[in-house]
Amino acid sequence: MKISEWRSEESCYEATAKMLKRIEKSELNAYITVCKDDALKLAEKYEKRELKGKLAGIPVAVKDNITTKNIRTTCASKMLLNYLPVFDAHVVERLKQEGAIIIGKTNMDEFSMGTTTETSYFGVVKNPYDLSRVAGGSSGGSAAAVAADETVLALGTDTGGSIRCPASFCGIYGLKPTYGLVSRYGLIPYANSLEQIGPMASCIEDLALLLEVIAGKDERDSTNVGKSFKFQRSFKDFKVGVLKDMGASEEVMEKFNEVVDKLRKNFYVEEVSLQSLKFALASYYIIAMSEASSNLARYDGIRYGYTEELSGSWTEFFSKIRARGFGEEVKRRILLGSFALSAGYYGKYYLKALKVRKLITEDFKKAFGKFDVLISPTMPSLPFKIGELKDPLTMYMADVNTVPVNLAGLPALSMPIGFVKGLPVGLQVIGNYFEENTILNFAIEVEKTLDSSER
């Protein structure tokens, strides 16, 4: 549902109540926590014209790894099952300042570690287009909720594709902003140097509006660059690079190439290959897991989160708590990350991964010397069947097209370009640093192109 459609509803309160009912009856499992009472109260306030701002009266779902004061924030982990944050994330403060109705906290892979939401302690999020398939991850709940009108807007987080993957699988728009554009204060970290909070919506205009609200200066995040974002429509001849290194299954490629061919009629389109991309996945997982192993060290059952009364030494205590509180994938990544950072292996893995990261960044910079945007299929396949990805490596492989963007810190959008076998296919549009406007304007052109030839 678009904001314009929501605004055309007669009563915000009624619409909210209807939406809450839809969520209640939903089979998607998009939400971990629904803020029913607060949402209705805010809707009532909106009707009394007491709610002001750019998002006044608009339901926004927030991924459950973004802290919300006094609303439980679980990261879809048993470890934080009953964790009540004492503060709001910067983006949540912004939502509240702009009058948004926070409708609930969305399901995700445990601590964002996954591509299907199957690692969630609360179970998998189902794909609105096919309930036997996954919604994608890790921001699967946010994407499914947007796609199924269980919210209007949603916030996701993207560490290696976690916004773009589910956006692609659920046929919506999801943007991973330039690293440093949106404050991460209050984002419970998986891999700090890679992730950003970003908007998810059912049209470009709404996506841009939500980005306007959450982007901007916040001194509590030292990596925040202090830039704000304002959507500006512009028209130009885009130079489009098609990333040869980012492939997909035959059926997805067919759809993708169809779009590329249509774009060729209006724009300068050229294939481009970035040599370093073949190392991206390995580099990404080493860096992400290394940071994760350290970020997740704080969950020891002492100050907050899952705990038990246990006897024994300190080491025995925290080991048991962590063994029982974390899921399998989280434990795997902590172990691998700890290993990669260990004495004797640090140079072999972590430092090498950083070198690759630098190479990738330089390759992208070079490419943006020539192109305005780089495009690829967002995901290498159609949405997976639930349970289809049996081993972790196959799951990691699914991120192959999305992780390079995080390594380089670039902004990237996933937008729907049509369906294959009734399932959505997403186009990834990568822009240069802080060129979110270029990406969005290009996306509008892509839509025009597709509309004129009918999708």
Added chain:
Amino acid sequence: MEDVTIGLEVHVQLNKLKTKLFCSCPLNYHDSPPNTHVCPVCLGMPGAMPVLNKEAVKAAIKVAMALNAKIQQTVVFDRKNYFYPDLPKGFQISQYDRPLAFGGYVIVDVDGVEKRIDLKRIHIEEDPGKLYYKGSITVAKYSLIDYNRSGAPLLEIVTEPVMKSPKEARAFLNKLRILLEYLDVFDPELEGAMRVDANVSIAGGGRVEIKNISSFKGVEKALNYEIMRQRNLIKMGRKIERETRHFDEAQSITVSLRSKEEEQDYRYFPEPDLVPINVEELMKEVGKLPELPEEKKERLKAQYGISENYAKVLVLDPKMSDYFEIVAKSVNAKIAATWVVDVLRGELNYRGWNFLKCFEKFPPEEFSKLLNYFLEEKITEKGVVEVLRTKLDQGGKVEEIVEKKRLFAIPKSEILNFCKEVIEENPKAVQDYYSGKKQAINFLVGQVMKKTKGRADPEETAKILSDLLK
């Protein structure tokens, strides 16, 4: 002790700063209830992020400059990963292979001989919280954690292994403490202000690290014990293995903590939530360092004409030299130095006080007034000491104490009159004196003292009497 090698890692809390290293929690937690100076950042709550306190970096830069160390161009931080309940994030933000500064040195005085102690590096890190055990660590059924200290700014200063004796180690720490006080970044009186890890080895043996010694005296004691322990083992033909030991302050012994095999792997990597800081800008803000002990000593000698020895003692404590300089404004400098260094310092030591406390208990302006009474011969030397002690112990105003204790000295002319009276009234004693019993004069002095209720200066009186009896 030529076969002994000692290196120190000194943790200094930059406890004069207003706020913690990565959040805005106030640092004045020392007298506060547990867990009252905390926030999501220093408690490591999920989603909270560190923001570097630039003032802490500036203080650290000052220290590095004073220690002649080579400051690096950018300040970057790393994570040191290990599990401990006092470490709320499960890692400590520290600096690993790119510390704030490399090298540097300190010149110390060991039994009158100057020695240069070279430094390896200086880096900034955050303090963990503090564990409390009810009773003691061995009997407590549980431990309590106070995170007030968590995130306090620490400076770790690592020396090269160049010290040859516990005494040298002590001299180094003393010198370091004095420098830190001059820089006004450090209050040694606060709990946990300075903690030391000491590495000690005897030629041929493994290096033993003694962890977390919390006092100056502790360092010397721990090292003395450890050297003795290692020598005994060598005598028995045993090899000294590399290990980490813990200093038990109460028993003054060291106890094994872990062997080399059990050494932790801290899995250092760059802290992704902080950005590199350029030092140049901060160096500009720091500007010139305040006057340091060496300079100050030379200036005191030149400006006040006091001796090398007095100047040397005065600069040991910046507050003492400040005190002296205020007194010297209105009192002859040499006399001021004698009284401050020889008398006042002794009285303070006796009470376990320092000059900072003296500023409060006996402001230098008042001390000057007292010394001037003496210089104007209004009170005796003994009187000065008596007022000084009374003032320190009971307070009050100098002139009131002098008045109350009737300490104002009697003018010489009046003493002369009393002496004449006493000679007239005590012919026997006078007779004895003339017949060679010189000690009879003591009796006469006593009589004068009685008449003046002790206000006459005994030496002065004796001199007048012997003159009269010539």
